[in-house]
Amino acid sequence: MRMKLNYRTVIFAIAIVFGVFFSVPSLFQTQEGKKVTLGLDLQGGLHMLLGVKTQEAVKSRIKSIAASIKHFSERKDILVDSLSFDESVISFTLLDSDDLKTVQEYLAEIEGAIVAVNAENISITLSDEEIIRTEKQAISQAIETIRNRLDQFGLAEPVVARQGEEKILVQLAGIKTQEEEQRARELISRSAKLELMAVDEDRAARVYTMSDSDAAAYGDVILEDVANSKIKHLVREIPILDGGMLTDAHVGFDQNNRPLINFSLNAEGAEIFGDFTGKNVGNHLAVVLDGKVYSAPVINERIGGGSGQISGDYTVMEAKDLAIALRSGSLLAPVYLMEKRSVGPSLGADSIKASMVALIGGFILVIVFMVVYYRVAGIIANIALVANLFIILAVMSLFGATLTLPGMAGIVLTVGMAVDANVIISERIRELIYQGVSIHKAIEDGYANAMRAILDANITTLIAAVVLYAYGTGAIKGFAITISIGILASMLTAILGTHGIYTMLEKRIQKSKNNRLWFGIKG
Amino acid sequence: MEFFKYTKTFKFMGKSKFAMLVSLVLVLGSLALLATKGLNYGVDFAGGTVVQVKYNTAAPIDDMREKLKHDEIFDGSSISEFGSPEEVVIRMKTSTGNVTVDIGDITREALKGTGEFEIRRVDIVGPKVGSELKEKGIMSLILAVIGILIYVAFRFEWRFAVASIVALVHDVSIALGAITLVGLDVNLDVLAALLTILGYSLNDTIIVFDRIREGVTNGKNSELSDIIDESVTRTLARTTLTSLTTFFVVFTLFMFGGEIIHAFAFTLLVGVVVGTYSSIFVASPILLAFGFDVKNYHIKLAQKAKREAEKQRMRDQFESGVM
Numbered sequence: 129m130r131m132k133l134n135y136r137t138v139i140f141a142i143a144i145v146f147g148v149f150f151s152v153p154s155l156f157q158t159q160e161g162k163k164v165t166l167g168l169d170l171q172g173g174l175h176m177l178l179g180v181k182t183q184e185a186v187k188s189r190i191k192s193i194a195a196s197i198k199h200f201s202e203r204k205d206i207l208v209d210s211l212s213f214d215e216s217v218i219s220f221t222l223l224d225s226d227d228l229k230t231v232q233e234y235l236a237e238i239e240g241a242i243v244a245v246n247a248e249n250i251s252i253t254l255s256d257e258e259i260i261r262t263e264k265q266a267i268s269q270a271i272e273t274i275r276n277r278l279d280q281f282g283l284a285e286p287v288v289a290r291q292g293e294e295k296i297l298v299q300l301a302g303i304k305t306q307e308e309e310q311r312a313r314e315l316i317s318r319s320a321k322l323e324l325m326a327v328d329e330d331r332a333a334r335v336y337t338m339s340d341s342d343a344a345a346y347g348d349v350i351l352e353d354v355a356n357s358k359i360k361h362l363v364r365e366i367p368i369l370d371g372g373m374l375t376d377a378h379v380g381f382d383q384n385n386r387p388l389i390n391f392s393l394n395a396e397g398a399e400i401f402g403d404f405t406g407k408n409v410g411n412h413l414a415v416v417l418d419g420k421v422y423s424a425p426v427i428n429e430r431i432g433g434g435s436g437q438i439s440g441d442y443t444v445m446e447a448k449d450l451a452i453a454l455r456s457g458s459l460l461a462p463v464y465l466m467e468k469r470s471v472g473p474s475l476g477a478d479s480i481k482a483s484m485v486a487l488i489g490g491f492i493l494v495i496v497f498m499v500v501y502y503r504v505a506g507i508i509a510n511i512a513l514v515a516n517l518f519i520i521l522a523v524m525s526l527f528g529a530t531l532t533l534p535g536m537a538g539i540v541l542t543v544g545m546a547v548d549a550n551v552i553i554s555e556r557i558r559e560l561i562y563q564g565v566s567i568h569k570a571i572e573d574g575y576a577n578a579m580r581a582i583l584d585a586n587i588t589t590l591i592a593a594v595v596l597y598a599y600g601t602g603a604i605k606g607f608a609i610t611i612s613i614g615i616l617a618s619m620l621t622a623i624l625g626t627h628g629i630y631t632m633l634e635k636r637i638q639k640s641k642n643n644r645l646w647f648g649i650k651g
Numbered sequence: 652m653e654f655f656k657y658t659k660t661f662k663f664m665g666k667s668k669f670a671m672l673v674s675l676v677l678v679l680g681s682l683a684l685l686a687t688k689g690l691n692y693g694v695d696f697a698g699g700t701v702v703q704v705k706y707n708t709a710a711p712i713d714d715m716r717e718k719l720k721h722d723e724i725f726d727g728s729s730i731s732e733f734g735s736p737e738e739v740v741i742r743m744k745t746s747t748g749n750v751t752v753d754i755g756d757i758t759r760e761a762l763k764g765t766g767e768f769e770i771r772r773v774d775i776v777g778p779k780v781g782s783e784l785k786e787k788g789i790m791s792l793i794l795a796v797i798g799i800l801i802y803v804a805f806r807f808e809w810r811f812a813v814a815s816i817v818a819l820v821h822d823v824s825i826a827l828g829a830i831t832l833v834g835l836d837v838n839l840d841v842l843a844a845l846l847t848i849l850g851y852s853l854n855d856t857i858i859v860f861d862r863i864r865e866g867v868t869n870g871k872n873s874e875l876s877d878i879i880d881e882s883v884t885r886t887l888a889r890t891t892l893t894s895l896t897t898f899f900v901v902f903t904l905f906m907f908g909g910e911i912i913h914a915f916a917f918t919l920l921v922g923v924v925v926g927t928y929s930s931i932f933v934a935s936p937i938l939l940a941f942g943f944d945v946k947n948y949h950i951k952l953a954q955k956a957k958r959e960a961e962k963q964r965m966r967d968q969f970e971s972g973v974m
Contacts, residue, residue: 169911177780178750306770310756317750464748468775470755475703475771475911482909489907490900497896501652534843537912540904541847541919544897545854548889551896552858555889558653581861584806588857589850591798596846599791601784604843611847648652 136628140515143620147518154525164524166301167532167606170480172473173301174309178270178316178463180294185266185461186259187215188321193238193252194218195366199400200234211366212347219251266461271296274463276456277315281449295466304473311449317463319418320453322371322391322438324401325351325363327412327424335362354420355441361421363414368404370458373397377454379447380437387447388439391454398434406430417450483536491517491543498547502554503648508629509550512621516546519617520610532606542614548585549622553578558649567638571630575623582623586615654891660884663931664876664939670932678821681828690827693836694774696788698781700743700754703772704762709736714765722761724754734910738771746775788842792823795849803853807860808948810941815856818934822852822925829921835914844918851897852926855890856934862886863938868952873945879935887931894927 153161201208207223240258278286287299353359377391414424498506557574597608719725728743755773804812862882905916
């Protein structure tokens with residue numbers, strides 16, 4: 129007797145071919161083809177959620193406006209007294225009211241600045257929109273900067289993405305050692321804010337007897353030395369220039385073959401730097417990085433060309449990371465840790481092993497049970513189950529979905545739930561056979577009767593899975609994905625696929641009259 | 652092989668009073684546990700830090716405690732074995748916001764000299780993220796329940812929807828009670844397990860309800876309790892079988908899935924058992940208690956069919972009139 133193909137078996141066969149074909153790259157880790165990515169919990173890695181201290185960006189915007197006013201007044205020979213700033217206001221006094229017009233014209237150019245003039249006293253604040261803009265920019269800039277830095281760090285496919293309004297998600301797979309993690313974290317969080325500051329020559333000798341507020345009264349600030357925190361430097365609070373004018377930074381070596389960093393400034397920076405060094409020969413210049421003084425050499429002559437060096441007591445590796453950070457630009461605002469999950473590669477491997485044991489163990493149990501209970505009907509259900517697994521893997525590979533530990537659990541669970549449809553169908557068929565209807569009618573009505581229940585049951589589970597996906601984070605999303613794909617695939621395999629097989633075998637079942645063999649029941 | 656014969660109908664509803672009593676005791680017991688002992692929120696929801704350490708030999712827990720005493724950052728921390736004697740987790744209520752030096756690093760330093768160890772996992776959840784996750788978690792449970800309620804009400808009848816939700820609340824409460832009883836940490840994975848229980852238990856309930864709907868629509872019998880008994884009996888084989896296969900896989904997950912997935916598997920294990928029980932002994936009796944009237948439903952169905960027929964007749968008339 130010939131078995132006729134029908135549209136259901138054809139679709140099922142195509143689905144199986146699709147499933148096997150697209151799961152091969154993931155199963156055998158071939159070079160070509162799309163593969164399932166393992167989640168950080170399975171392959172090991174670092175997951176961080178960072179927040180941005182945006183108010184710091186506003187503060188530093190104020191500071192840089194103050195610096196530009198100082199430079200402007202010096203260039204134009206405008207006499208300015210008591211130029212100072214706090215967290216939100218810059219204020220100064222003009223000694224000559226004739227300069228007011230020039231100064232006002234200059235200040236009007238500064239974006240988002242609100243200028244209040246009271247006789248010769250001028251104060252500058254930022255508009256609310258400007259503050260919001262600055263804060264928003266700080267976040268986007270932090271994402272951009274961190275991404276740039278990590279791209280140069282040399283790890284495969286770092287993920288840096290915005291999460292919600294103001295959080296930054298950083299995911300680094302394949303971090304193998306503690307040292308590597310430490311380096312990556314330092315690179316990410318380093319402000320890399322380079323400032324060139326003038327040493328207050330008149331009062332430098334008194335630095336050890338001064339308090340911070342004493343220094344502030346003179347418009348100075350006390351900074352620690354990077355090599356030894358006991359050594360203090362007294363520098364002018366308003367920097368000569370900052371790292372925003374930096375165009376390049378790379379590792380070089382001094383005459384003793386110790387690593388140092390060479391940096392270059394843009395045209396504007398070079399001009400300011402040249403002007404300052406020209407006027408201050410014999411004085412000290414402090415090279416300040418992230419609030420620490422790296423060196424404070426004496427200025428021997430005017431330095432044109434806009435390049436300089438940062439020397440410090442660091443290793444080649446540290447110098448390299450520092451150069452990356454400087455090149456990628458400084459963070460406008462510091463970042464802080466909101467959430468961190470780091471998994472060592474050995475733990476990930478253990479998790480894979482354990483969940484594979486569970487998957488295979490559960491799978492074998494279910495398969496054996498189905499054959500014992502339903503005989504051939506059980507075998508048909510098992511074919512659908514295996515096809516289902518392949519399709520889940522194939523779909524996940526195609527979408528480049530991430531397989532997490534809860535995702536593995538989701539697949540294990542799908543094995544248990546996917547046979548449900550076949551159990552329902554088989555029970556319906558058995559019932560109809562007991563009622564004495566023909567095999568053809570039993571199969572067709574069995575599927576028809578079972579359909580409603582299966583659909584309703586699957587859709588409600590899908591509702592729960594969709595909610596999980598929408599509200600879940602990270603690994604939990606992986607669980608929702610595998611469950612959803614599993615449910616959808618089971619509709620194809622367990623309902624359509626097995627129906628096709630029954631239709632194909634129908635005549636043979638009728639002829640054999642052996643319900644025990646085919647459905648595991650008497651008679 | 653067959654577990655149940657279709658020839659005999661079990662009188663489930665006759666036992667429903669006793670089952671309700673058992674359920675009531677279990678649910679009230681769980682709620683009492685939740686109220687007194689309370690859920691043990693893990694780092695995901697409470698915020699804090701978990702450091703998982705693996706030693707080459709059995710972990711020197713006393714030695715570790717001694718070492719951790721020196722730094723006040725570890726005040727109120729607890730050390731417990733994790734799956735094997737070599738492996739331990741240190742749980743802390745504190746979290747650090749510093750990206751460069753976090754509690755993981757501090758722990759590594761502090762444990763120096765306690766033997767050869769490897770830090771395999773560091774989870775730090777800041778208070779803000781923790782409360783956000785909690786909010787989202789509760790939201791997701793509520794949304795899932797609402798979504799399901801609407802769907803079931805649409806597909807069946809509102810009494811079916813309410814009955815299935817009561818069964819869900821029953822299952823989730825008992826699962827939470829069991830979690831509290833054994834003192835598991837409630838993290839995101841437990842939440843995922845709870846949502847899976849929602850879906851799973853509902854599956855079971857819907858299969859039974861589907862049969863009841865069928866019995867109500869087709870059957871001559873207008874006694875609801877008889878219809879329920881017959882429907883539950885007819886689906887008993889399926890309920891048992893699916894529960895068994897799911898139980899198999901969840902059980903292997905529980906046994907061999909590793910310590911990290913333990914809480915997840917445990918929650919599911921309880922959920923599968925309770926979910927199966929509730930679809931037979933909780934959801935259906937509640938349908939009965941709500942006074943679902945089969946005759947009324949028949950009348951409604953007949954009216955609906957009449958309306959449809961009327962519409963069809965009008966359409967036919969209209970079409971033939973036009974032509």
